[in-house]
Amino acid sequence: MSRPFLKMNGLGNDFVVVEARSAPFAPSADEVRAIADRERGIGCDQIVSIDPSTRADAAVRFWNADGEEVGACGNASRCVGWLLMEASGRDEASFETQAGILTARRAGEKRISVDMGEPGLDWKQIPLEEAMDTRGVELQVGPIDAPLLHTPGCVSMGNPHVVFFVEDAETAPVREVGPMIEHHRLFPEGVNVGFAQIKARDRIRLKVWERGAGLTKACGTGACAALVAAARRGLTDRKATLELDGGDLVIEWRESDGHVIMTGGLELEFTGVLP
Numbered sequence: 001m002s003r004p005f006l007k008m009n010g011l012g013n014d015f016v017v018v019e020a021r022s023a024p025f026a027p028s029a030d031e032v033r034a035i036a037d038r039e040r041g042i043g044c045d046q047i048v049s050i051d052p053s054t055r056a057d058a059a060v061r062f063w064n065a066d067g068e069e070v071g072a073c074g075n076a077s078r079c080v081g082w083l084l085m086e087a088s089g090r091d092e093a094s095f096e097t098q099a100g101i102l103t104a105r106r107a108g109e110k111r112i113s114v115d116m117g118e119p120g121l122d123w124k125q126i127p128l129e130e131a132m133d134t135r136g137v138e139l140q141v142g143p144i145d146a147p148l149l150h151t152p153g154c155v156s157m158g159n160p161h162v163v164f165f166v167e168d169a170e171t172a173p174v175r176e177v178g179p180m181i182e183h184h185r186l187f188p189e190g191v192n193v194g195f196a197q198i199k200a201r202d203r204i205r206l207k208v209w210e211r212g213a214g215l216t217k218a219c220g221t222g223a224c225a226a227l228v229a230a231a232r233r234g235l236t237d238r239k240a241t242l243e244l245d246g247g248d249l250v251i252e253w254r255e256s257d258g259h260v261i262m263t264g265g266l267e268l269e270f271t272g273v274l275p
């Protein structure tokens, strides 16, 4: 499969990015896992391919480190948007994903805004196993009479998210609870698990246990989901700074069209050749 790649990250959430507009790239789950392996492979949270498109500048596919293809990846979308704009010399780029056509715009030096589209808020869009109010679903962790965590919000950003609101994100049981909820029966397609501490009406501290990748330094769609889940419950305004382990993202759930706008940085780490 020898072919060039770019190693990139968005706030430390890292990717192997393959340009596939002139030569198809369709890795098997085993090949994805081998590339993503941090001991024996290149090591990354997700793999990204930039494919040809007749409807946008490109089409983009994402795979988690566990080998499964997924519908959205916010931090990687900023990296792809930047690559497309650097190649075209323009200040805007669009690309197809399973979540729809996304538009990226420059927002400073190696800083990109991506219109992530409208969040999915109906239980069937998450999806959930049964009908529930996604502002606060019937799910709890710990003893029935004294739950550790409960009544999280659920949001789809083209991928499923559940967001628990916690007193202190630094001490939240991310590594213990994340894997338990990731594959919980309520989520037939699995789920990304956010732990959000509301610091102010315009500031959230967030940790995310990602479906198929575990605890990452940042999760762009997770940040979008946390802002939407918080704003729906009146905990924050519709625009806030999301503090992730790897850095900050500014997320706005726009009143005018209901779209979620994610703004943040990216890094090009190095180039290489897949073995």
Ligand SMILES: N[C@@H](CCC[C@H](N)C(=O)O)C(=O)O
Residues within 6 Å of the ligand: 013, 045, 046, 064, 070, 071, 072, 073, 074, 075, 076, 159, 160, 192, 210, 211, 212, 213, 216, 218, 219, 220, 221, 222
């Ligand atoms: N890190 C990404 C999310 C990648 C996919 C996610 N783990 C899923 O399985 O849906 C982001 O920045 O959004």
